[in-house]
Amino acid sequence: MDFRPTEEQTAAAGLAARIFRDLATHERLAAAGSGSDAELWKALTSAGLTTAVEDVGLLGLVLLLEEQGRTTAQVPYAATCAYGILPLIRHGSADQRARLLPALGAGEAVATGAFPVRGRITAAPDGRLTGTAPVVPWLRGATHVLVPDADRSLWLVRTDLPRVETSAVETTAPWAAGRLTLTGARGERLGRGPQAYEDVLAVARTAFAGLQAGVCAGSLARAVEYTSAREQFGRPLSTNQAVMLRAADAHMDTEAIRVTSYEAAWRIDEGLPAGEHALTAAWWASEAGKRVVHAGQHLHGGLGADLDHPVHRHFLWGRQLDAYLGCGSELLAELGTLLAESPAQARAGVTSTNGRHREGR
Missing domain, CATH: 2.40.110.10 (Butyryl-CoA Dehydrogenase, subunit A, domain 2)
Known part of the structure; x- marks a missing residue:
């Protein structure tokens, strides 16, 4: 396994980070309500960060979605890539790709x-x-x-x-x-029927797990900043052992989400069996993700209960991703069933980008 990003992936992630940081501000997010931020979406598509998915692969997309999650940017980036661009690249006919990919890449279609x-x-x-x-x-x-x-x-x-x-x-x-x-x-x-479904499901689970890694990283970063600046009894809250341990646990959970989503994405990009790896990433994103965003709120003390505070958006996104990916017991039951099947069945479910199936090794 090699999770080191390529130059293209690093450049794309850096560009995404700048766009999200500049445009996904607290004020703009509040103004967007439950809708998409049209200006931010235009900036992403104009910068080529939707069409770039074909070049940077799923691992590159996970890196990009981490940057979205850090700011909880209000755009349908994960959905368009996981359910539109990548399925067309991996399973669409030449005609479908020619008709649909340009509009999705330009942001004219979602x-x-x-x-x-x-x-x-x-x-x-x-x-x-x-x-x-x-x-x-x-x-x-x-x-x-x-x-x-x-x-x-x-x-x-x-x-x-x-x-x-x-x-x-x-x-x-x-x-x-x-x-x-x-x-x-x-x-x-x-x-091609169920085979394509299983592949798209694995890709989507991995992508949304990457998004959750960013949501958790953003929540934890806010908590660290707050506890480092907020003083109690003449010293920063961050020097309190209980605060340090809570933040450390959240950091380890965040890293677990990140590394499992990286592994699943890398395997899918390489055309290797990845059904159970995508489920593992989804389980960590669901179970550990909600622990992290709860910790982020808790470490903010009374401010964590303020519905208008930026950390509350991370809490909402983290809980939504927990619900969307599926509760931990459901994911574990599915993973157990998958592992109990024969190796050929349990590790089949992912196709390479040209549509040719690769058996488990």
Whole structure:
């Protein structure tokens, strides 16, 4: 394993950090409410940070999403990349890539996904889809939504088509979420059935785990800054042993999320089996992530209860990612089932970027 970023990945992450730092300010985030920040989204796409995903790979995307998470920037970056750009690169036909990737890269189109599959959407033989997805992140501003049916085949659906209805849903974090209702809507098949679904799910879990690593790092950085400046009994709070231990635990949890998401991303980029690694990253992001954002609030003392304080956004995002990735017991049960299967089945589930399947080694 080699997690050292390439020059391209380092440059892209540095550029993303500058854009997020300059534009994802507390004042702008508060003004955005639950919607997307159009100016920030334009800045990201104009800088080529959406099209760059094809060059920097999933590991590069994880680095970029860490930077988004540090500021809880209000843009559908993770969703568009995980459910739009990467699935098209990895599973789309030449025609689909030529038609859809330019608009997604330019920010003219926004993608999201109704994941994971819950058996609520069925596909007729003619490709018409029926069913509901109760909560889809960033749906309100999306032009395309990636939908798995009950058989785990993937369909790309335009949200402006007839028989596609969306309605607003409020979630813990302001992710412009919505309810998707399909009543015989036309869908466009993507990839090769369940194999493509498992791959996209692993990619998405890894990407959102990387986002959680950034959310936790941002929360912890705020707590460190506050406890270093705030004095009690004539000395900084950070010199209190209980504070140091709480921060140290949060740091170790954050590093665990980061390293497991890096490993899963690296394996997927290399075309290696990664289903259980993506689940491991998701488990750490879910379980450890909520511990970290709770610690971030706690270390702020009374300020941590202020709903307008910047650290509260990290708390909301951390809890939302915990819910979105799935509770720890569910993820562990799925991981246990995966590991209990035969090696060929348990470690199959990830395809290389050219669509050719690689067996476990």
